[in-house]
Amino acid sequence: MDRVLRDKKAICVFILPALILFTVIAVLPIFFSGYYGMLEWDGIGQGTFVGFKNYINLFADNDVFIKAIKNSFILAGLSVFIQLPIALLFALILAYGAKGENFYRTVYFIPVIISTVVIGQLWMKIYNPSYGLLNTFLRSVGFESAARVWLGTAETSLMSAFVPIVWQYVGYHMLLMYAAAKSIPGEIYEAARIDGASHMKTSLSITIPLMQPIIKVCVTFAVIGSLKSFDLIYILTNGGPVHSSEVPGTLMFNTIFHKFMYGNGSAMAVFIIVECLVLTVIIQRLFKVEQITY
Amino acid sequence: MxxxxxxxxxxxxxxxxxxxxxxxxxxxxxxxxxxxxxxxxxxxxxxxxxSLKDNSEIFGGNIVGLPEKFLWQNYSSALFNGNVMHYFLNSVIVTFSTIAISGLLACMASYAIARMKWKLSKTVLIFFLLGLMIPIHAALLPLFLILRDLKLLNSYWALIIPYVAFALPMAIFILTGFFQTIPKEMEESACIDGCSIYRTFYAIMLPLVKPAIATISIFTYLSAWNELMFAITFISKQQFKTLTVGIMSLAGQYITEWGPIGAGLVVSTLPTIIIYVLMSDQVQKSLTAGAVKG
Structure with missing residues (x-):
């Protein structure tokens, strides 16, 4: 038996196709990007090696990139401080066995599985200045003056592009938290219930502390997802007008494929990866979770 | 008393x-x-x-209500004049090839990692799992250049190859966990019966991990069906556009006509919704499997 399972040839046959494909397509490109980031290159012919100039330029004379980073942090803040609390609230309500528990859980999750292109096009219609759902609603309840060109105005474009992102993924975090809340054994609550503690109190002092590991996962996902956000912003505003809703993802994409500045764009790509890794580590540190045993 | x-x-x-x-x-x-x-x-x-109204109805004030007349021709103009049918078939080809190839490669690799005995198995697993954290941004330009040099841009492979590579980490993560739970006796008896390792894998082990294969298939389906960034970069020819890119062109083509765009959006979401209605629990489990274990 052991001999069969140590068969070197068989191991190679099983592992190599996946390993080679993964290495060549997913891992090596990161190093290529790191190298392209040191070139001044428009994609035609050979680039000139310029060292770390592009990386320094990202911050030295590039207000737009700094703004894009700032915007992505605003999105991360919205996700962590608005989306996650909403998700937590509904996860707890459902986990306590509210009527229609399964139905609502299923419904809340629907936007998560729909493609961002569909969500983006749909929200463009919602924001349509003349016939969109939002302005129609505002006019019908008498807030005529509140109606505006949501995506086309620099003041509102950023928030308008972020709302659909928060809306789409709130159900995802809710489901993660719901599953975690459900997995806490019932006996733990019994003592609290005998003492007459309310739902609110058991949530704050028992459920939420026990949910720390999943909250950490959700915070990580929400922050990383915000830093690398691309799809919905690209569809809704493509970073505009005048870069008001720019995020690093859209800026990188346009720098590479519309301005053909391969070096600069690659430096941005590398920055996004490093930023994501650093923040993952920071979040892990912030949550110094002790191992909880039931 | x-x-x-x-x-x-x-x-x-x-x-x-x-x-x-x-x-x-x-x-x-x-x-x-x-x-x-x-x-x-x-x-x-x-x-x-x-999606069932025409412009005169929407612009005439019936924005929110039921359509006066159900305009099914919006669907036929989206499907045929708007090429949604064509995009849909392309999406089916790309998505299902991705599911099949990534499923097979991931099963083979996971089997070698979880069941066979070799020194580097843990290291290789960690290497794959690092892939869960790679944002695709960094691979975008290098992959674009590789595919361009291989003359693979504007082909099904331009999407299938990257999709498979980026689907592997999650699939291997879920499958190795599942393979490890299978008792050793299953292989031992096969071995005594004189089965080769390949036959053991194919005839004994694969059927046992079917539930995990279902989980990763749903996961891979959703990420391939909904993927935008690679699709808009690697595909520009009408002939190979998948739904996400196609819907963007549809929206450009019918910029002022809401009905056909709506119809296109509904059609491209339909398979996802059908899958979700048929097995909502399984879909929810697939999308949260990675987070809950991690």
Whole structure:
């Protein structure tokens, strides 16, 4: 038996196709990007090696990139401080066995599985200045003056592009938290219930502390997802007008494929990866979770 | 005796008051749950509604209500004039090839990692799992250049190859976990019967991990069907456009006509919704499997 399972040839046959494909397509490109980031290159012919100039330029004379980073942090803040609390609230309500528990859980999750292109096009219609759902609603309840060109105005474009992102993924975090809340054994609550503690109190002092590991996962996902956000912003505003809703993802994409500045764009790509890794580590540190045993 | 009944009465009053508070609380909760369900669902219902209207109806004021006449021709113009049918077939080809190839490669690799005995198995697993953290941004330009040099841009492979590579980490993560739970005796008896390792893998082990294969297939389906960034970069020819890119062109083509765009959006979401309706629990489990274990 052991001999069969140590068969070197068989191991190679099983592992190599996946390993080679993964290495060549997913891992090596990161190093290529790191190298392209040191070139001044428009994609035609050979680039000139310029060292770390592009990386320094990202911050030295590039207000737009700094703004894009700032915007992505605003999105991360919205996700962590608005989306996650909403998700937590509904996860707890459902986990306590509210009527229609399964139905609502299923419904809340629907936007998560729909493609961002569909969500983006749909929200463009919602924001349509003349016939969109939002302005129609505002006019019908008498807030005529509140109606505006949501995506086309620099003041509102950023928030308008972020709302659909928060809306789409709130159900995802809710489901993660719901599953975690459900997995806490019932006996733990019994003592609290005998003492007459309310739902609110058991949530704050028992459920939420026990949910720390999943909250950490959700915070990580929400922050990383915000830093690398691309799809919905690209569809809704493509970073505009005048870069008001720019995020690093859209800026990188346009720098590479519309301005053909391969070096600069690659430096941005590398920055996004490093930023994501650093923040993952920071979040892990912030949550110094002790191992909880039931 | 008298005193005791009084006490009893007071107690009952106390309980019934608590019950009615409880009832009001439950009532409010139901309203909140329904309201949130409405927020998550209504935009999608609205999409279906306007996919069946024409411009004169939408611009004439019936933005929110049911269509006066159900305009099914919006669907035929989206499907045929708008090429949605064509994009749809391309998406089917790309997505299902991705599911099949990544499923097979991931099963083979996971089997070698989880069941076979070799020194580097843990290291290789960690290497794959690092892939869960790679944002695709960094691979975008290098892959674009590799595919360009291989003359693979604008082909099905331009999407299938990257999709498979980026689907592997999650698939291997879920599958190795599953393979490890299978008792050793299954292989041992096969080995005694003289099965080769390949036959053991194919005939004995694969059927045992079917539930995990279902999980990763759903996961891979959703990420391939909905993927945008690679698709808009690697595909520009009409002939190979998948739904995500195709919908972007459709929206450009019918910029002022809401009906056909809506119809295109509905059609491209339909398979996802059908899968979700048929197995919502399984879909929810697939999308959270990675997070819950990690």
């Amino acid at each position: 008298k005193e005791e009944t009084l006490k009893g009465k007071l107690w009952t009053v106390h309980i019934s008051k608590r019950d009615s508070n409880h009832k009001i609380g439950r009532y409010i909760l139901s309203i909140i749950l329904a309201l949130f369900g409405f927020i998550q669902l209504y935009p999608l219902i609205w999409l279906v509604l306007f």
